[in-house]
Amino acid sequence: MDKLRIGVVGLGQRGYASGAEYCGLIHVLNDMDSVEIISVCDELPDRVESAVKFFKDKHNLTIKGTTDYKEVVNDPDIDAVCIFCSWEMHVPIALAAMRAGKAVGMEVGGAYSLHDCYELVRVQEETGAPFMMLENACYDRNEMTVMNMVRQGLFGEIVHCSGGYGHDLRAEISLGDEMPHYRLRNYRTRNCENYPTHQLGPICKILNINRGNRMVALSSFASKARGLNDYNARILGKDHPRAKEHFAQGDIVTTNIRCAGGETITLVLDTTLPRPYFSTYYNVRGTRGMFSADTKSVVVEDKMPDKVELDWEEHEPIKDNVKDYYDEYLPDIWKEYDKSGIKAGHGGIDWHVLNAFVDMVRFNKPSPVDVYDAAAWMCVTTLSEASVSMGGAVVEVPDFTGGKWVKVEPQEEWKYSL
Numbered sequence: 001m002d003k004l005r006i007g008v009v010g011l012g013q014r015g016y017a018s019g020a021e022y023c024g025l026i027h028v029l030n031d032m033d034s035v036e037i038i039s040v041c042d043e044l045p046d047r048v049e050s051a052v053k054f055f056k057d058k059h060n061l062t063i064k065g066t067t068d069y070k071e072v073v074n075d076p077d078i079d080a081v082c083i084f085c086s087w088e089m090h091v092p093i094a095l096a097a098m099r100a101g102k103a104v105g106m107e108v109g110g111a112y113s114l115h116d117c118y119e120l121v122r123v124q125e126e127t128g129a130p131f132m133m134l135e136n137a138c139y140d141r142n143e144m145t146v147m148n149m150v151r152q153g154l155f156g157e158i159v160h161c162s163g164g165y166g167h168d169l170r171a172e173i174s175l176g177d178e179m180p181h182y183r184l185r186n187y188r189t190r191n192c193e194n195y196p197t198h199q200l201g202p203i204c205k206i207l208n209i210n211r212g213n214r215m216v217a218l219s220s221f222a223s224k225a226r227g228l229n230d231y232n233a234r235i236l237g238k239d240h241p242r243a244k245e246h247f248a249q250g251d252i253v254t255t256n257i258r259c260a261g262g263e264t265i266t267l268v269l270d271t272t273l274p275r276p277y278f279s280t281y282y283n284v285r286g287t288r289g290m291f292s293a294d295t296k297s298v299v300v301e302d303k304m305p306d307k308v309e310l311d312w313e314e315h316e317p318i319k320d321n322v323k324d325y326y327d328e329y330l331p332d333i334w335k336e337y338d339k340s341g342i343k344a345g346h347g348g349i350d351w352h353v354l355n356a357f358v359d360m361v362r363f364n365k366p367s368p369v370d371v372y373d374a375a376a377w378m379c380v381t382t383l384s385e386a387s388v389s390m391g392g393a394v395v396e397v398p399d400f401t402g403g404k405w406v407k408v409e410p411q412e413e414w415k416y417s418l
């Protein structure tokens, strides 16, 4: 395939970012020589008009625009559909696109039901359509470096991983009626780990989930919901309906997961209280070493024999030393990217994930984040919702591979997919 012909559904902050280059994914795609944007779609007509005009004015490109995603998925001029819209429509559009024979690149989010997860798997298996969940966090510079180190045994046997999504989204959520945003309706109605995949993705890759290991059970607890009300009372006024309304979504949701291999995972969702900066809460803990993303600290006992006993009174805290491992363990795709001068959002991971998708479809490669990964990671949302509603009850995590997880070897090709 010479150029991959793409239709894009969802022209919000992620898909289009009002034309802001390097931010909206459509601009990252359009900058790739191997891609042709054929059409854009959003249910809001002004967003479609703006994007069509932007491409004409800025790039002299005539692209189709529509408010109906079915026109995109059924368009014979299109090879692949990229789904950048609100969470609720990810699965319906992905199913329609696969049934129409299109490759699917689907943005991240949680599932609304186990049925949706099973359907994703069933339809992908039936149609054979190329599918990739566009989990850019898997392509993070440090996550990929650490993944390489884990694969090479530097951390010993991995015992526990934690991760999460710490991002103060109070403004985005609170103004979600005036500046349409899907999070507001979700925070009104659901109480769950609503955004699990950013850290669960890299963690599952490290723990070989669906490839010799799987998640078997989870339990979630949600704190009370106070952050949005307090924020809204100050920003919108104490008598504003949104200052008084009941939000279902607890401010902090903590989920513990147990894996068949005996490892545990802790996930934290933290989006409605003040916090200084974005945090992934990412920690990888093994018998011989560890990584902590917030302090960018790596401990590899075998490489620091004098510090095996890390006495806190005698040693400076180890931080910002992950970069000392880049020479040896940063994957080549990152070294090449750094030399290339390409710029893309989230420090470059948006380019990496989209490039992996385009590469997968054009050259018929295995999906780096396949439909079994997507189902396993997304189902945490609906399972946590059930667990929270039952006071933290332990619930079973389904096996979406139908038993194939016991046979599959660890996914070596993932490292080399770009």
Ligand SMILES: NC(=O)c1ccc[n+]([C@@H]2O[C@H](COP(=O)([O-])OP(=O)(O)OC[C@H]3O[C@@H](n4cnc5c(N)ncnc54)[C@H](O)[C@@H]3O)[C@@H](O)[C@H]2O)c1
Pocket (backbone or CB within 6 Å): 009, 010, 011, 012, 013, 014, 015, 041, 042, 043, 044, 047, 067, 068, 069, 084, 085, 086, 087, 089, 107, 108, 109, 134, 135, 136, 180, 181, 182, 346
């Ligand atoms: N990977 C990342 O780093 C990252 C970052 C931000 C957002 N996201 C994901 O991107 C997605 C979009 O987020 P956003 O911040 O752009 O949200 P947004 O609300 O700004 O945009 C979503 C767009 O989808 C459109 N839409 C909804 N239903 C539709 C339908 N049936 N047909 C066509 N268009 C429809 C809406 O009108 C809106 O323009 C979400 O899944 C989010 O989780 C990922």
